[in-house]
Amino acid sequence: MAQIELRNITKSFQGTEVIRDVSLTVQDREFCVFVGPSGCGKSTLLRLIAGLETVTAGQVLIDGQDVTAREPYDRHLSMVFQSYALYPHMTVRQNIAFALETARMPKDQIAAKVTEAARMLRLEGLLDRRPAQLSGGQRQRVAIGRAIVREPKAFLFDEPLSNLDAALRADTRIEIATLHRTLGATMIYVTHDQVEAMTLADRIVVLNAGRVEQSGTPMELYNTPATEFVATFLGSPTMNILRGPAASGFGADSVGLRPEDISIVPAAGDWSGTVRHAEQLGSDTILYLDIAGIGHITIRVPGQIGAGPGTGLHLAFDRTKLHRFRDGRRIT
Amino acid sequence: MKRMGTATRWIVFAIAAFVMNFPVLATLITAFKAPGEVTRNPSLWIEQPTLENFAAVLTVSDRLNIYHYLWNSLAAATIGAVLPIALCFPIAWAMARRGTGRGVLFPLVVNLRAVPLIIFAIPLYMMYSALGLLDTRIGLGLILAVVNLPLAFMLLVNAISEIPLELEEAARMDGARLPRILTRVVLPLCRPAFVTTFVFGFITAWNEFLFGLMLTTQNAVPVTVGASFFFATSGGGVQWGMAAAVMIVAALPPLALGLIMYRRISGSMVTGAVKG
Numbered sequence: 001m002a003q004i005e006l007r008n009i010t011k012s013f014q015g016t017e018v019i020r021d022v023s024l025t026v027q028d029r030e031f032c033v034f035v036g037p038s039g040c041g042k043s044t045l046l047r048l049i050a051g052l053e054t055v056t057a058g059q060v061l062i063d064g065q066d067v068t069a070r071e072p073y074d075r076h077l078s079m080v081f082q083s084y085a086l087y088p089h090m091t092v093r094q095n096i097a098f099a100l101e102t103a104r105m106p107k108d109q110i111a112a113k114v115t116e117a118a119r120m121l122r123l124e125g126l127l128d129r130r131p132a133q134l135s136g137g138q139r140q141r142v143a144i145g146r147a148i149v150r151e152p153k154a155f156l157f158d159e160p161l162s163n164l165d166a167a168l169r170a171d172t173r174i175e176i177a178t179l180h181r182t183l184g185a186t187m188i189y190v191t192h193d194q195v196e197a198m199t200l201a202d203r204i205v206v207l208n209a210g211r212v213e214q215s216g217t218p219m220e221l222y223n224t225p226a227t228e229f230v231a232t233f234l235g236s237p238t239m240n241i242l243r244g245p246a247a248s249g250f251g252a253d254s255v256g257l258r259p260e261d262i263s264i265v266p267a268a269g270d271w272s273g274t275v276r277h278a279e280q281l282g283s284d285t286i287l288y289l290d291i292a293g294i295g296h297i298t299i300r301v302p303g304q305i306g307a308g309p310g311t312g313l314h315l316a317f318d319r320t321k322l323h324r325f326r327d328g329r330r331i332t
Numbered sequence: 333m334k335r336m337g338t339a340t341r342w343i344v345f346a347i348a349a350f351v352m353n354f355p356v357l358a359t360l361i362t363a364f365k366a367p368g369e370v371t372r373n374p375s376l377w378i379e380q381p382t383l384e385n386f387a388a389v390l391t392v393s394d395r396l397n398i399y400h401y402l403w404n405s406l407a408a409a410t411i412g413a414v415l416p417i418a419l420c421f422p423i424a425w426a427m428a429r430r431g432t433g434r435g436v437l438f439p440l441v442v443n444l445r446a447v448p449l450i451i452f453a454i455p456l457y458m459m460y461s462a463l464g465l466l467d468t469r470i471g472l473g474l475i476l477a478v479v480n481l482p483l484a485f486m487l488l489v490n491a492i493s494e495i496p497l498e499l500e501e502a503a504r505m506d507g508a509r510l511p512r513i514l515t516r517v518v519l520p521l522c523r524p525a526f527v528t529t530f531v532f533g534f535i536t537a538w539n540e541f542l543f544g545l546m547l548t549t550q551n552a553v554p555v556t557v558g559a560s561f562f563f564a565t566s567g568g569g570v571q572w573g574m575a576a577a578v579m580i581v582a583a584l585p586p587l588a589l590g591l592i593m594y595r596r597i598s599g600s601m602v603t604g605a606v607k608g
Contacts (some may be wrong), residue, residue, distance in 0.1 A: 052501050073507040085498035091522045098516075099506035146506070 002063045002153035002186050003028045004049060006090075009058035011044055011210075013190070018044050020210040021058075026154075026188055026203075033179050034190045035197040036207035037233070042190045046156050049188065051075050078147035082159040084139045086131040092118075092142050093127040099150045117145040120182075121175075137168045140198070141175075154186035161196065173199060174320060196233050198222070206230050228325045231256045235296045238288055239323070246294055252324035252331055259286065259300035261321035269316030273297060275307045289313065356583075361401045362576035366531045385577035389562060398581060401558030403537055404469055404583070409555055411473025412537030415482035419477075420529075422490035425518060429500070438489065444462045445482040449542055452478075460547055469552045472544060476537035483536070491525030493520060527596045535586040555582040 004026040010135045011019035019041045026032040034042040047053040049060055051072035067075050078099075086095050096117055117123045121141040131139055137157045140160060147155055157176070161169045177200055179284045180187055191197055197204050198218045206213040206221065206229070213233075214226040225231035231239045239256045273291035285305040289297045299315065305315060324331040341550030350357070362370055364381045373379060389398055426432040456475065457466075495518060503513045544554040562572050562578040 050505060052504065071509075072501075072504040073509065077505065079502070079505045081502060082500050083496065083498055085496065085502035087499060087502075087517060098503070098508075102507040146502075148508070254407060 004154055004186065004188065005059075005061040005064075006045075006049070006108055007061065009045070009048060009055045011041075011048060014057045017056075018210050019048065021330040022207075022212055023058075024205060024208075024212060024215060027204065029184050029186055031177075031189065031200055031202045032227060033197040033201035033204050034188065034207055035194060035204055035233070036175060036213075037190065038192060039279070040207040041210040042192075042207050043158055046079075046188060047189045050077055050079050050156050052079075062214045076150075076153045077156055077157040078150050078154075078161045079158065080140075080143045080147050080153035082162055084134045084143045084163075086139055086142055086146075088131050091128050091130055092123060092134070092145075095131070095142055096123075096149050097143045099146065103150075111147050117149045119150070120179075121145045136164055137172065139243070140164060140172060144176070144179070148183065154188065157187065157189040157192055159192070161191070161193070169196075170269060176200065194236065198234070202235075206233060208233075212255055224330065225323060226257075226330050228256065231323055231325070231330075235259075237300060240297050242294060247324075250322065250324055253328075254325045256323035256325065257317055258321065259298045260298065262299040262315050262317045264299070264301055264305070265314045265316045267314060269314045270326060271297070271315045273313060273315060275309055275311040275313060278305070278307055287313070289315070291315075359576045359579055362572055365573055367571065385573040386581070388574050389577045389581055396558075396561055398555070398558065398562075398578065401553055401572040402585070403581075404472070404548075404552050404558075405554040405556070405582075408472040408476055408552065409534050411470065411541075412476025412480055413533035415473070415477035416480045416528050416533060417488070417526055420481065420484045420488045421519070421522070422514070423494050424485060425514060428489050428492035430496070436541035438485075441485050442482050446542075449479065450539075453542070453546055454542075456541075457546060465547075466527050467548045467551045472547055472554065472605040475543045475547065476540055479540060479543075480533040480536055483532060487525050487529045487532075488522065489521050495521050496562050524596060527593055531589060531593045534589055538586045579600050 006022055006024050009019055009022045010017060022045060034045060036042050044053060045206065047054050050072065051070060056067055057131035059066055062075060080322055090098065093114055096114045097110050100113060118127055121144060123141055123145060124136060126138060130144070161172055164172060173196060187201060203215060204218055204221050207216045208229050212222055212292055214230045221230055222234055225234065228241065232241060235258055237259045239258050243254045243255050243257050247253060271291045271294060276290050277288040279286040282304070283313065285301050287299050287301065287307060288303065289299065291297050357376065361376050361378060363385050364378050365373070366382045369379055373460050392399065407465045427434050427438060443608055461473055485604060499517055500513050503517045508516065538554060541556045544557040548554065548557065559578040563575045
């Protein structure tokens with residue numbers, strides 16, 4: 001497995017910079033997730049690592065070796081595409097074996113590796129089918145099989161679950177996490193889904209407009225977001241951001257409070273508000289409130305709260321959980 | 333009510349098919365009429381059906397040999413249909429994927445189709461004469477390939493553009509270099525386009541008359557030109573029955589090819605490649 005380092009990577013398409021001076025290191029055996037909104041450059045960054053795009057400036061290093069000018073096949077990386085990208089005219093067996101045949105591996109070894117990959121991904125009964133005869137989940141497993149069979153230096157995943165339904169997505173997420181543990185592989189995973197990012201990553205890299213906003217463990221990013229963007233991007237429901245007098249009272253341009261850090265209190269607390277809308281999730285209740293002088297606030301409380309629209313509530317929050325920002329950056 | 337609708341549809345279909353195919357039917361019927369009956373009975377009814385015309389056409393004489401003409405046409409049309417595919421495939425890939433020449437070369441080649449072929453006649457004749465290609469099947473095949481080039485180019489550029497780029501990227505990630513990507517991924521996925529290009533190219537080449545007339549005299553005469561030799565075999569005016577028979581014989585090979593390959597023309601190879 002491998003360490004992947006990006007040094008001052010910049011990428012422009014026809015004069016428009018989509019990646020701006022990005023430097024980061026993905027450690028050996030690390031599961032690193034690139035996350036960010038659509039158009040932030042996360043897929044482009046992955047393709048630059050893969051060698052499918054050429055960098056405008058900067059260097060890509062794999063295990064300390066500069067591979068910036070190398071073709072994808074010389075980087076020894078595997079990639080799982082968002083759209084599966086299975087060869088439609090080949091069977092599952094031929095799809096998985098393609099890279100090994102390209103490497104001119106002996107036929108008996110190819111057969112053994114394909115069988116092992118098929119066993120690991122529960123594809124044994126599907127080896128002679130074509131991609132068109134498979135479900136979305138099965139196709140995705142074939143795409144993963146095609147990636148693992150090569151024993152690459154690192155795996156690159158480009159939003160691999162975005163075409164699956166919610167239930168299958170959760171199952172495949174667990175399979176990928178298990179695969180990471182089993183293979184002990186370096187993995188870089190691109191997603192716009194924060195749940196995938198939080199649950200899979202050893203480290204999350206949040207990208208915004210072609211730059212790295214923050215990089216760290218999921219809990220570091222959740223508990224101490226470096227910018228207002230990261231604070232609002234991670235967490236569901238999204239963090240409440242208060243501006244104006246409510247923020248200046250804490251010596252900041254804006255302050256953030258996670259919905260679960262605000263609680264309902266029986267008597268007058270920090271704020272009083274009226275329920276605008278309530279969402280019962282069974283285990284939790286999400287309440288959207290209007291608070292005079294503050295605006296809209298979202299809170300998440302454990303259990304089932306029978307508060308409908310128009311209900312008045314008193315709220316309190318934990319001051320140690322308050323996030324303060326000036327010019328969009330965290331005040332320490 | 334539903335049966336009535338179906339019947340009406342079939343009647344309209346039959347009338348349209350009859351009207352559109354009337355010249356073909358008239359030729360087919362004439363081919364089965366005896367020489368005397370052709371002038372006497374212009375209707376679609378045959379009084380005394382005969383195979384006399386076909387027998388005359390299929391009999392080799394000192395002057396006429398239908399098998400020779402058919403063989404010339406087969407050889408030249410095959411060259412004329414296959415060569416453009418072989419030439420255009422790598423060029424079409426470069427244009428579809430790298431954008432090479434898309435701005436200028438593509439419209440230029442496609443517009444070749446709009447140019448009247450007669451414009452090539454004089455320089456081509458001189459060139460062929462100098463190269464010793466006059467009255468050869470290869471020579472005829474080469475010019476038919478040029479005739480088919482724009483269509484082949486257009487169809488293949490479109491076919492390659494429709495293959496998801498991610499398939500080629502996946503192959504690159506799988507360690508494949510360009511030749512392997514082209515032969516193992518792109519080429520198999522272009523098969524329906526190859527069939528379409530071949531069928532249309534073969535039919536166009538088979539039916540081509542101008543270059544056959546201009547560039548051949550004896551050895552490489554194609555069936556379109558050779559058929560005209562049957563029109564007045566005895567020197568006593570046009571032998572309509574024989575002319576009709578030779579036209580039917582000449583039309584059969586491309587007709588059969590079209591019928592056999594019809595189902596393969598519109599097939600898609602990329603189902604299941606990407607999401608959906």
